[in-house]
Amino acid sequence: MNLHENSPIRVHDLVKVYRGKSRNPVKALDGLNMEVARGEIFGLLGRNGAGKTTLLRVLSTLIEPTSGTAEVCGRNVVKEPYRVRQSICAVLQENAVEVFLSVLDNLSTYGRFHSIPRRQIRERAESVMAQFGLEEYRHQKVIDLSGGLKRRVQVAKVFMVDKPVVFLDEATTGMDPVNKRATLDAIREHARQGRTILLTTHILQEAEELCDRIAIVDQGRCLVTGDLAMIKSMATRAYDINVTFERMRPEILETASRYPLLKLRSTSTTLEMSVRGSEVSTFALLDALSHVEPIVHFEVTSASLEDVFLELLGTSGKEGRAGEKS
């Protein structure tokens, strides 16, 4: 099996510098490295301007990198852009739809561009419209649809075709929860069929739910790459512990404050704490507290992706560029 069959997307030391006439050069990608495995849903996370969209633009052959290499299905994006385009489909950030055409014509036109046999186009369009709840709008011109529906049409197009690699740039932005769910289900289903999906999103819960692996990107570099569990484990290993007592006594606070807590807050009956797993044994802490006052209820929750995201980006913001940790 060729290398690219295992990893349809391979990026090595990728640099992209935008040089405008009226501004200083901007380094959007700064030596980025990553590989995405076949059938994987890979999420790119990062704040605005981190380089996510630039990476998708390079991979979809819209722009050429300044240096480094990027390959899609074993084809170099600079040397063989046409071959690369034959193996991808992309949803870019904008509402890319044919506003003067109907929903059905949008899907049919897209199908033609992707060489779907004419007799199959209608069939696939019907199935995609059903999947995305677009049937009742089939003959409506897209210019008359709401922003959310336009976005739905745009995303639905991608599922008309069977390209091995799909790029989704904030695909669910502007969708209502029901259609967001349909989109996420469709993404999952297509990944199961072996398509490789590289997506960017600002909705971390979505990434957490959907992605097999995640890269957090900042200032054009990958700060961390891995699966969700691994990424969470690379954070401060913070846990939130909420303990409820029948009544809050000063001794409870005294006992808790002996531990190196990241956060300590109390209400009339509940103590809210954040602890670093490496520094505090949760069981020891609970045990100590239970000796002061019987515990009625407790909850321990691990760090969310959002916690890790904010922590990593906060650190990189304060300390400048962090080294790659993947």
Place this chain on the structure above:
Amino acid sequence: MKMILAVMYREYRIRTTSLTWLFYDMFMPLTYLLIFGIGFESAFAGGVAVAGDRMGYNAFFLAGVLSMASFGIAINTAYGFFVDRDNGIFYEFLTYPMTRSEFLVGKILFNSLLALVQAAITITLGAVLLGLALRWDLIGLVAFGQVLGTAGWFFFLTTFAIRIRRNDMFNTFLNVAYFVLMFGSSMFYPVESLPRWLQAVSFVNPLTWHTDVLRYATIGAGAAEVVALEGAAFLCFLAVSFALAVQTIRNPLRA
């Protein structure tokens, strides 16, 4: 070829969504000829002279209308890049499995077909309604001229439409280009009757070359060898414009 046909199909679907648009595309040049041409025919009852031959203004202006129609289609098509960019579809297009050349060629082939239909309507109805004496033996050259003319102007304007990001800037550019190129050419009046400085402008203006070829092909006006030279110059203009357009669209976000 499949991709070129897909681009043409898309252009066709968009055009046919508006009957007004379609009517404008098909009949506007004829309307121009019937109103503007007839007005000037009355104003210049003595006609105009080209290379020593006198002719009625309507006959003279027919080629001007045809080249104006080519130029107009090219402007509309180039302006379509702005519409596509505003709708976000332009960059998505460039990720479709086709080469940049196929994209441009598909667009221009459809619009050249449009220019041909437009020219057929204008010439046929112009001849019938205005009684113009045409060189029917050269009608193939007219068709050739319309296709290459539309292509040349489209490729020329594409470079600017992609490089200029602002709609208002592109509008200003178009207005200036439209004004200078059209009025500094042989479209409305014979170049010989212009002041020397304006003649100089006109001689280096590709719109003059295009119009003169069409004038020769429609009514046989002008010296064949000069027209042949102008035709060759226009082909060079087309080739350079095509190369620049492909180069520009190859890296559209850098442009």
